[in-house]
Structure formats: C-alpha cells, structure tokens
Amino acid sequence: MSFLLRSHLTRFALRNVRQSSDVSFESAQKTMKLMRILSLTVVPFSIIAVGVNAYMIEVEHGKHAPPEYKEYAHIGIMTKKYPWGDGKHTLFHNPRSQGIKGKGYDEQ
Amino acid sequence: MTVRFTPFHLVDGSPWPLLSALGAFGVVGGLMSMMHQHLFGTLFFYGGLIFLLASLWWRDVDRESSLLGFHTKGVQKNMYSGMIWFIMSEVFFFLGFFWTFFHSGLNSVIDLGMEWPPFGVMVLNPYGVPLLNTAVLISSGITVTCSHYSLLISDFNSCSIWLANTVFLGVLFTGLQYMEYLESSFGMNDSVYGSIFFMATGFHGFHVIIGSIFLFISFLRILSGKLSPNRHVGFECAIWYWHFVDVVWIFLYACIYGWGSL
Numbered sequence: 001m002s003f004l005l006r007s008h009l010t011r012f013a014l015r016n017v018r019q020s021s022d023v024s025f026e027s028a029q030k031t032m033k034l035m036r037i038l039s040l041t042v043v044p045f046s047i048i049a050v051g052v053n054a055y056m057i058e059v060e061h062g063k064h065a066p067p068e069y070k071e072y073a074h075i076g077i078m079t080k081k082y083p084w085g086d087g088k089h090t091l092f093h094n095p096r097s098q099g100i101k102g103k104g105y106d107e108q
Numbered sequence: 109m110t111v112r113f114t115p116f117h118l119v120d121g122s123p124w125p126l127l128s129a130l131g132a133f134g135v136v137g138g139l140m141s142m143m144h145q146h147l148f149g150t151l152f153f154y155g156g157l158i159f160l161l162a163s164l165w166w167r168d169v170d171r172e173s174s175l176l177g178f179h180t181k182g183v184q185k186n187m188y189s190g191m192i193w194f195i196m197s198e199v200f201f202f203l204g205f206f207w208t209f210f211h212s213g214l215n216s217v218i219d220l221g222m223e224w225p226p227f228g229v230m231v232l233n234p235y236g237v238p239l240l241n242t243a244v245l246i247s248s249g250i251t252v253t254c255s256h257y258s259l260l261i262s263d264f265n266s267c268s269i270w271l272a273n274t275v276f277l278g279v280l281f282t283g284l285q286y287m288e289y290l291e292s293s294f295g296m297n298d299s300v301y302g303s304i305f306f307m308a309t310g311f312h313g314f315h316v317i318i319g320s321i322f323l324f325i326s327f328l329r330i331l332s333g334k335l336s337p338n339r340h341v342g343f344e345c346a347i348w349y350w351h352f353v354d355v356v357w358i359f360l361y362a363c364i365y366g367w368g369s370l
Contacts, residue, residue: 025261032257039254039270043247050243057236058291066293072228074219074299083145090295097230097293 066097069104076101115182117172124165131158166325173341174334184341191345195352198315202356205308209364212300219299225368226299234365237288241281242361245354248277252323252347260337264330271327274350278320285313305364312356319353322346 023031078101081087088100095106131154138151173179179187213224221227232238255270289306296306326343329335335343 023260028257028260032254032261032263035250035254035257036266039247039251039273043250046243047240047247050240054236054240057233061233061236067230070228074226075228076295077297077299080143081145083142083148087145090297092289092292093295094290094293098295098298 066105069099071099071101115180116186117178117180117183119172122165122168124161124168128158128161128165131161170329170334170342173339174329179339179341184339187341188345191348195348198352202308202311202359205304205311206359206363208300209304209308209368212304213368220301224301226301229298229301230293231369232288232292232365234361234369237284238361238365241284241288242357244277244281244284245357248274248281249351249354251277252350256343256347259330259335259340259343262337268327268330271323271330275320275324275327278316278323278350281316282313282320285309285316301368305368308360308364312353312360315353315356319346319350322349 076099078088082089082091084091090098093106097105099105134154135151135158138148138154141150142148212220216222216224216226225231251270252274255267255274258264258266258270294302294305296302323346326335326340326346329342
C-alpha cells in the first residue's frame with residue numbers, strides 16, 4: 001500500500017518538479033544580459049544612495065542625547081538573571097540609551 | 109551478488125546521523141544549563157560538534173554526488189522536492205513570530221499603554237539602516253540570479269564572481285544588523301515588543317548566516333569544478349534558500365520596522 005503511494009509520489013516529483021537547466025541556452029543568455037545590466041547599475045547605485053541616506057540619519061541621531069531615564073514596569077523586565085556578566089545587561093546592551101532598573105544609564 | 113538497478117540512492121552505512129542526533133541532544137542540554145546560570149561551555153562544545161558533524165555529513169553527500177555518481181535524475185528531483193518542503197517548514201516557523209507580533213500589536217494591552225509601539229519604547233528609524241539592509245538583500249537576490257544564469261551559459265568565471273558578490277552582500281547585511289543591535293535603545297526584555305523584535309530579527313539574521321555559508325560552499329564547489337550547467341542541485345537549493353531569506357526580510361521590514369513604527 002505504501003509502495004503504491006511512494007511510486008505515485010516519485011512519478012509526480014519526476015514529472016512536475018522542473019529543473020532550471022530545462023531553459024534553453026538562448027533564453028538563458030537573454031536573461032543573463034538583463035541581470036548583468038541590473039547588477040552593474042541598479043545594485044551599486046541603490047546601495048550607495050540608501051547607504052548615504054542611512055549614514056546621514058545615524059549622524060543626526062547621534063547628536064541627540066537619550067531621553068531622561070524613567071522606570072516603567074514593562075521596560076527592562078528582569079525575572080531571571082542573564083548567565084553572563086552581572087546578569088542585568090542584555091546581550092547587545094547599549095550603555096548610552098538602555099537603562100538598568102534601579103540604576104539608570106551606564107553612560108551619562 | 110545480485111545488482112538491483114533503481115533510480116534511488118541506497119546509501120552506505122554512516123556514523124553521522126547517530127552522532128548528529130547525540131550532538132543535538134547535547135546542544136539542548138547546553139541551552140538548559142545556560143538558562144540555569146551555568147557557563148556556556150557545554151553549549152559551545154556541542155554547538156561546535158554539530159557544526160563539524162554537519163560539515164562531515166555534507167562532505168560525504170558532495171562526494172557521493174560529484175565523485176561517486178550516485179545522484180541520478182530521480183535522486184536530484186527528490187532533493188529539490190525535499191528542499192521545497194524544508195523551506196515550507198521554515199515559512200511556518202516565521203509565521204509563528206509574525207502571529208505573535210500582530211497578536212500583541214493589533215490589540216495592545218493596558219500594561220503597554222494600549223498603544224503600539226508600547227509607551228516608552230523608542231523604535232528604530234525604518235528609513236535608516238533597515239532600508240539599507242533591504243537594498244542590500246534585494247541586490248543580493250539580483251546578483252545571485254546573475255551568478256546562476258552565468259552557470260547556465262557555462263560562464264564559470266562570471267558565476268564565481270557574482271556568487272562572491274552575493275556572499276559579500278550577505279556578510280554586509282549581517283554586519284549592519286549587528287551594528288543596529290548595538291545601537292538600538294531597547295533590548296529583548298523591553299516588553300513584548302522588544303522580545304518579539306529580537307526573536308524575529310535574530311532568527312532571521314541566523315538564517316542569513318546559514319544562507320551565506322550555503323552559498324559560500326557552492327562558491328567553493330564551483331571553483332573546484334564540481335558544478336556544471338546541467339548538474340547543480342546544491343547551488344540551486346542555496347539560491348532558493350537565499351530568496352526565502354530575502355522574502356522573510358521584506359515581510360519583517362514591512363510589518364515590524366514599517367507598520368510597527370507608525
């Protein structure tokens with residue numbers, strides 16, 4: 001019974017899962033030409049443009065001091081200590097803008 | 109001795125499955141001991157062991173396919189199907205995280221100020237580094253397609269160059285995301301927002317690292333002449349996985365960085 005099911009599934013896979021090498025050489029060449037143009041123009045241009053914008057945003061963000069530290073019940077939840085350091089700092093703790101309950105920011 | 113001709117690969121005995129299962133057990137044990145304040149030693153040891161065993165197992169698969177010739181067309185098609193099913197399982201894995209995000213975000217509870225993002229959480233600017241990460245990943249999707257089609261027209265030089273570019277973009281994404289993690293003003297324990305943010309983006313980053321390694325291995329196999337225009341199952345599966353990682357990021361960006369910052 002399971003042999004019949006397996007043979008049906010195998011026949012389905014062999015018939016219906018198309019391999020990319022089924023494309024013709026000419027069609028692949030045409031696609032390659034388009035992809036090469038996109039990779040040499042759109043890709044570097046978009047990364048540079050968006051990168052410059054991101055850099056300017058980060059520089060602007062760095063000029064502002066973090067807001068005054070306030071304790072909230074839902075922020076800095078600590079029901080169990082972390083197994084590293086003093087157990088109160090998250091793995092990617094930011095000493096400038098993430099405060100510790102009962103202490104505030106590490107860097108003022 | 110009777111020889112039976114089938115289109116399937118009846119594998120020889122191998123120690124890797126059993127050792128990998130024992131290694132996975134050790135990883136879970138290591139995670140548990142880490143969560144009970146013990147040192148990371150167990151976790152790192154078994155994590156490294158899993159990495160080694162996976163490399164040895166897949167080294168055997170590479171030899172069986174390219175050197176020993178066991179991978180018939182039938183075996184290849186089954187491998188393609190297997191990869192599709194694996195990617196489907198990963199889709200459902202991420203679906204759970206998106207479900208959690210919208211469960212908490214669409215109906216924010218009184219403890220969070222009945223608003224989303226929660227009161228007191230300063231979200232990241234979606235037009236900064238997250239947008240750059242989006243551009244990087246979409247660009248890597250274009251360069252990997254370039255690489256694939258170079259292989260199809262037997263241009264092995266272009267194939268390896270574009271694949272190297274793709275791996276570079278993947279590493280660039282990981283580096284940018286790491287810097288964003290260090291810069292963010294909220295952590296994983298800052299309400300359910302921080303928790304789901306770092307779970308979803310953290311697992312996505314882990315998948316980017318895995319995808320980059322997969323593509324890098326394909327790069328090495330192209331350099332060593334093991335791939336051809338008609339035979340590149342591993343390479344194509346790596347490309348599918350990479351496109352999946354890209355699509356997950358698009359959804360992450362739109363839902364968590366985009367909608368989640370409104």
